[in-house]
Amino acid sequence: MKASYLLYDGQCKFCTGWATFLKRYNRSQNFEIISAHDPEGDRLVQKNQLSHLVPSTIIYINENEVCIKSDAIFAALSHTRLRWLNFLKVFPRSWRNRIYDFISENRLLFGSPSCEC
Secondary structure (H helix, E strand, C coil), X not given: CCCCEEEECCCCHHHHHHHHHHHHHCCCCCCEEEECCCXXXXXXXXXXXXXXXXXXXXXXXXXXXEEEHHHHHHHHHCCCCCHHHHHHHHCCHHHHHHHHHHHHHCHHHXXXXXCCC
16 A cells, blocks of 8 residues: 555546546656545545545645645655656745636536536
């Protein structure tokens, strides 16, 4: 069992696409990417009392912290070959999360028309 997890909405094709993209860059397998709707994902959601965040938010969990929204993305990226994208953390969290919320609320525009978000 891994010590770090990235939970995403596995019922959304847009979210699943991004999870698949991140899996390609997680070559060292430092964290596991799982759907919040899978049994293991659901267990982690319940254990950390995060059910109010599913399915609208990506969640990163490790031994010491729980990150959501843009912080979750940057936490995951820091363990991949894409860690250079962490320079975007220079922007205030409120700005980053507004962009995250816009994308999350408009997933149908960015994803497949069959997305069940």
